[in-house]
Each structure stands twice: as structure tokens, then as C-alpha cells.
Amino acid sequence: MVILITGTSSGFGKSIAEKLHSTGHIVIGTSRNADSVKSDFKTMKLDINNYEMSKNLISKIVETHGKIDILINNAGINITGPLESAKMSDIKNVFDTNFFSHLNMIQNILPHMRSNKSGLIINVTSIAGYLGLPFWGAYCASKASFKIIAESLNIELKNFNINVVNVAPGDYNTEILSNRVDSNNNPNSPYYKEYSRVIKSVNTKMEHGRDPEEVAELVLKIINQKNPKINYLVGGFLEKKITLKNLFPDKLFQKIIMKLYK
Numbered sequence: 001m002v003i004l005i006t007g008t009s010s011g012f013g014k015s016i017a018e019k020l021h022s023t024g025h026i027v028i029g030t031s032r033n034a035d036s037v038k039s040d041f042k043t044m045k046l047d048i049n050n051y052e053m054s055k056n057l058i059s060k061i062v063e064t065h066g067k068i069d070i071l072i073n074n075a076g077i078n079i080t081g082p083l084e085s086a087k088m089s090d091i092k093n094v095f096d097t098n099f100f101s102h103l104n105m106i107q108n109i110l111p112h113m114r115s116n117k118s119g120l121i122i123n124v125t126s127i128a129g130y131l132g133l134p135f136w137g138a139y140c141a142s143k144a145s146f147k148i149i150a151e152s153l154n155i156e157l158k159n160f161n162i163n164v165v166n167v168a169p170g171d172y173n174t175e176i177l178s179n180r181v182d183s184n185n186n187p188n189s190p191y192y193k194e195y196s197r198v199i200k201s202v203n204t205k206m207e208h209g210r211d212p213e214e215v216a217e218l219v220l221k222i223i224n225q226k227n228p229k230i231n232y233l234v235g236g237f238l239e240k241k242i243t244l245k246n247l248f249p250d251k252l253f254q255k256i257i258m259k260l261y262k
């Protein structure tokens with residue numbers, strides 16, 4: 001199959017691309033730094049926030065390979081910061097990268113998938129899209145929005161044999177920490193002490209995060225399924241139980257979550 005993946009210079013994207021390439025698929029991996037990244041799979045330069053570049057890249061791949069069977073919307077960024085003072089430009093940037101640019105990719109690829117009468121789109125969302133973590137509000141909101149569109153799309157696309165799947169990982173050890181933007185991390189902020197404490201705890205969890213290979217294994221399993229589910233969660237035992245949150249009163253659930261960030 002011909003598979004286009006965004007964000008393959010590191011982390012999940014790289015692991016997924018390597019896994020799918022090694023199992024015989026034609027993989028086209030993309031990132032802003034594609035030129036400087038060595039890989040066994042084919043890579044092309046793409047900034048997903050550049051809509052014209054995205055459209056041209058998709059046309060070029062279809063021209064070369066005749067089709068794109070699978071799109072994996074994986075590229076993403078993380079910002080942290082108290083919502084009161086986080087810079088609006090940073091918040092818009094996280095939505096541009098984690099939501100709007102993926103929707104743009106989907107809009108560009110759907111005409112090709114419809115004319116091919118089949119397609120699979122996998123969106124890498126996050127368990128953070130299932131709950132509002134403190135000082136991660138903008139990131140959580142961007143991932144929650146991204147998760148929801150798969151549900152709408154699956155119904156809109158049911159007559160075209162195109163499936164849209166969310167893969168929501170928990171904490172994994174990738175480059176996301178080093179690429180993270182701290183929006184307005186100001187020592188004079190009234191939030192500074194609590195923010196620093198929570199972020200330190202988050203960092204420790206992520207530094208000891210799981211192996212991204214697990215996510216690549218799950219993606220391989222999904223692409224081999226005839227009738228995939230819409231939502232997949234991948235991570236530790238408790239992370240995968242996040243859907244049980246509705247069984248708890250909201251404030252009790254928040255207390256339980258904050259105990260994990262002690």
C-alpha cells in the first residue's frame with residue numbers, strides 16, 4: 001500500500017514509518033527537516049502549516065504512485081503554560097499544527113481516496129484529548145478537537161469506503177519534550193510555583209515514557225484490519241482506562257488525576 005505519514009523525523013512518526021516500510025509498504029515520510037534526516041523509507045520535505053505545499057505534495061505522490069491508500073496525520077507540537085497568560089500566538093500555533101493543518105491534509109486527500117473508492121486515515125491524537133490537564137489546556141483542546149472530527153468524518157464517508165481512525169497514545173519517550181514550547185513561563189507569575197511543580201512531574205513521567213514502537217505495532221495492526229474501530233487508546237493500564245472518567249463525578253476525577261502529578 002502507498003502510505004503518507006507526517007512528522008517522521010522523530011518519535012512515533014519515525015517508528016511507524018520504519019515499521020510499515022519494513023513490512024513491505026511504500027512509505028512516504030514527511031517533516032520540515034526531511035532533508036537532514038537519514039532513513040530507509042522515502043522522505044519529502046513538508047511543513048503541514050503550509051497548505052499549498054501540502055496540496056502539491058499530495059498531488060505529486062498521486063502522480064508518482066497512482067494513489068495514496070493511507071494517510072497518517074502524526075506531526076504535532078506541544079505547548080504548556082497557564083491559560084490565563086499563555087500567548088495567544090502560541091495557542092493559535094498549536095491549533096494550526098495539531099488541528100487545522102491535519103484537516104487541510106484530509107480535505108486534500110479525500111478527493112483522491114473517493115476516486116480510488118477506498119482509503120484509511122489515521123489521526124494521532126492523545127489521551128490528553130480526553131481530559132483537561134492543568135497547564136496543558138491548549139494542547140488538550142487541540143487534541144480533543146482533532147479526535148472529534150474523526151467521528152464526524154466516519155459518518156460523512158460511510159458511502160465511500162473510507163475509514164478514519166484515532167490513535168490516542170499516553171506518555172511515550174519521544175522528542176516531544178525537547179520540542180515543547182513553554183508559553184509565558186514567568187517566575188513572577190502567581191502560577192509559577194504550581195506550574196513548575198506540575199511540569200516537573202509531567203517531564204519525569206515522559207522521560208520514563210514507554211517505547212514508541214508500541215504505537216507503531218498498533219498502527220500496523222490497524223492497517224491490517226478490514227473494519228477498524230474509530231478510537232484506539234495505547235499506553236499504560238491506567239491511561240487506557242481514561243474512558244471510565246464519566247463514571248466519576250467531575251471534581252472527584254480531577255482529584256484522582258492530580259494525585260498522579262504529585
Ligand SMILES: NC(=O)c1ccc[n+]([C@@H]2O[C@H](COP(=O)([O-])OP(=O)(O)OC[C@H]3O[C@@H](n4cnc5c(N)ncnc54)[C@H](OP(=O)(O)O)[C@@H]3O)[C@@H](O)[C@H]2O)c1
Nearest residue numbers: 007009011012031032033047048075076126172174175176
Ligand atoms: N510523546 C507522547 O507522549 C505523545 C502522546 C500523545 C500524543 N502524541 C502525539 O504524537 C505525535 C507525534 O509526536 P512525538 O511524540 O513523536 O513527538 P516528536 O518526536 O517531537 O515528533 C513530532 C514530529 O512532528 C513534526 N512536526 C512538527 N511540526 C511540524 C510541521 N509544522 N510540519 C511538519 N512536521 C512537523 C516534527 O518534525 P520536524 O520538526 O522535523 O518538522 C516531528 O517529526 C504528535 O501529534 C503528538 O502530539 C505524543
